[in-house]
Amino acid sequence: MFEDINHSGDGGLYAELLQNRAFQGVTPGTSAALTAWTAVGGGQISVIKDSGPVSSALPNSLQFIVPSTATSSVGFKNTGYWGMKVQQGLTYKASFYAKLPSASSLSGSITVSLVGSSGQVLASGTISGLTTAWKQYQLSLTATASGANANNAFQLTVDGAQNRGKTINFSMFSLFPPTFKNRANGMRTDIAQPLADIKPSFFRFPGGNNIEGQSIATFWNWTNTIGPLVNRPGRPGDWGYYNTDGLGLLEYLNFCEDTGMEPIMAVYAGYSLDGSSVPQADINKYVQHAINQINFVIGDASTNQYAAMRSQYGHPTPFKLEYVEIGNEDFFREDTYQAYRWAAFKNGIQAAFPQLKLISTASYGLKLSPAPSFIDLHVYQTPEWFIQNNEIYKSRSAYPLTGPHILEGEFAVTATNSSCLYGPISCGRLDFPSLRGSVAEATFMAGLERDSNLVFGACYAPLLQNINSAQWTPDLVSFDATNTILSTSYYVQQMFSANRGDTILVTTASTPQNPLFWVVSKNSQTKQVFVKLTNTGTQASALTLNFTDLTIGSSGQATVLTNSNYNAKNTPQAPRTVVPTTSTITAGKQFTYNVPAQSVVVLALTYA
Numbered sequence: 001m002f003e004d005i006n007h008s009g010d011g012g013l014y015a016e017l018l019q020n021r022a023f024q025g026v027t028p029g030t031s032a033a034l035t036a037w038t039a040v041g042g043g044q045i046s047v048i049k050d051s052g053p054v055s056s057a058l059p060n061s062l063q064f065i066v067p068s069t070a071t072s073s074v075g076f077k078n079t080g081y082w083g084m085k086v087q088q089g090l091t092y093k094a095s096f097y098a099k100l101p102s103a104s105s106l107s108g109s110i111t112v113s114l115v116g117s118s119g120q121v122l123a124s125g126t127i128s129g130l131t132t133a134w135k136q137y138q139l140s141l142t143a144t145a146s147g148a149n150a151n152n153a154f155q156l157t158v159d160g161a162q163n164r165g166k167t168i169n170f171s172m173f174s175l176f177p178p179t180f181k182n183r184a185n186g187m188r189t190d191i192a193q194p195l196a197d198i199k200p201s202f203f204r205f206p207g208g209n210n211i212e213g214q215s216i217a218t219f220w221n222w223t224n225t226i227g228p229l230v231n232r233p234g235r236p237g238d239w240g241y242y243n244t245d246g247l248g249l250l251e252y253l254n255f256c257e258d259t260g261m262e263p264i265m266a267v268y269a270g271y272s273l274d275g276s277s278v279p280q281a282d283i284n285k286y287v288q289h290a291i292n293q294i295n296f297v298i299g300d301a302s303t304n305q306y307a308a309m310r311s312q313y314g315h316p317t318p319f320k321l322e323y324v325e326i327g328n329e330d331f332f333r334e335d336t337y338q339a340y341r342w343a344a345f346k347n348g349i350q351a352a353f354p355q356l357k358l359i360s361t362a363s364y365g366l367k368l369s370p371a372p373s374f375i376d377l378h379v380y381q382t383p384e385w386f387i388q389n390n391e392i393y394k395s396r397s398a399y400p401l402t403g404p405h406i407l408e409g410e411f412a413v414t415a416t417n418s419s420c421l422y423g424p425i426s427c428g429r430l431d432f433p434s435l436r437g438s439v440a441e442a443t444f445m446a447g448l449e450r451d452s453n454l455v456f457g458a459c460y461a462p463l464l465q466n467i468n469s470a471q472w473t474p475d476l477v478s479f480d481a482t483n484t485i486l487s488t489s490y491y492v493q494q495m496f497s498a499n500r501g502d503t504i505l506v507t508t509a510s511t512p513q514n515p516l517f518w519v520v521s522k523n524s525q526t527k528q529v530f531v532k533l534t535n536t537g538t539q540a541s542a543l544t545l546n547f548t549d550l551t552i553g554s555s556g557q558a559t560v561l562t563n564s565n566y567n568a569k570n571t572p573q574a575p576r577t578v579v580p581t582t583s584t585i586t587a588g589k590q591f592t593y594n595v596p597a598q599s600v601v602v603l604a605l606t607y608a
């Protein structure tokens, strides 16, 4: 499940290295407008509301003035998102727009470089030919050395003595390292790769809260997130920072394709976080907006203008799309969801796309017409809750198969104190996932898998956090400019997702589950059996497995996540405290496996 929270997009998965690259959403003339930008050599910089901006989407420019007394190199630099990684041998793609005021010229060229924390030049190039019209300049910068740390910068300088008093306006800077699958405007490789390693089957995006807008005027409007970056205005995100929307609808879809995930795409459903609902009289405008969004994804480029945009931007064929979520957590405004919003979107979208599966986001059991066939349920709780509720969906009377099928679209152990699930660290909130929490999540997931005739998907949330800007913890993967920290919960997601059966095997047990929990499945393609186990207790426990119907191979693989400290975490200071270990085990039609204390285990067996 992805949304731009904790700088998980801008400053995270989205590989742009420059923070505040286009001065979106800032107030000209303020110091905040210059976030991440600083002058070099006495250069004078300020953000102005440009009377002739680079585009209507980007009204602000960086105005650079060379002091009249300049004698040496002067300019400015960007320090990235709490730093930026510069690695020897990598080629960085830099670009920016520049314009000279009328009737002026620049003597010499602009030097564009990557500089280390003590000013050493790590990469450098020059551009020239500035005119009094906006023009985009691009250059590749190959690093001849790595930065000693993350405190590197992207710098532009001119010869001060030759250009005293000169002014240059700049906008829409950009600096990309090589990206995941080398996608233009793509993803950061050391975050995208661990996500791909989970072998996820779907990607729920773009929210979560971040689709809803703090107000109706600022909802996530997909049309502002496609096309050339210079035409993307960005928007005030719902987690306290402005979203550049450089990571937009097409980038999300390309990422799905590059990782083999299918999108579970949300559409704005007319509820925003200030509690407002789009009035019924206006709702059909937003339904059409959603239909256009879906046409961008799966429409026929030869007949639909929004599908034609997809083709124009590089993807003529439709993407795969099976599920569309109508809003996010609309249980906050069940009155309007029940009164008209759900029906407007469900009926409108289903008429246009009969094949799509539309997911409700209101409470389970809320009477909606038409009745939803799919629903997204969220839960943030304590380890004890997840263990006690591992059979939450087992009851057919409470959850009939004829009722809505379930996406557990957000779940995580957030705290050890049930009266403080969303509170501060001081009252039990987790800063990073703990082994105890991850064992509980795995116990719950084993239950979801046993009930996968009702539960069609599950995903942990939130996915990512930049440790310099966390609005929500814990998160599955944490990172800063140079490091990525895979949590114990990350390993649980990976162990469960990468070892996946297609058929659940019914088990009987001589003793009830607890403190051991399990789910057994087989993969009829690979002829594998997966036994996913948790031991929630603090003592190892021997488990004898007896396969009555299958001829099991005499050896198998056991992947184990455990630690003697039940509260152990992977943190920036100790990122690999708890990592899975894999070993060969003796298996067969009947064998005993000693389940380690406080552990998550996946046994991968073969069958004839």
Ligand SMILES: [NH3+][C@H]1C[C@H](O)[C@@H](O)[C@@H]1CO
Residues within 6 Å of the ligand: 003, 207, 208, 209, 210, 328, 329, 378, 410, 461, 462, 472
């Ligand atoms: N409060 C959670 C519920 C919402 O859908 C997400 O944006 C938040 C963080 O995962």
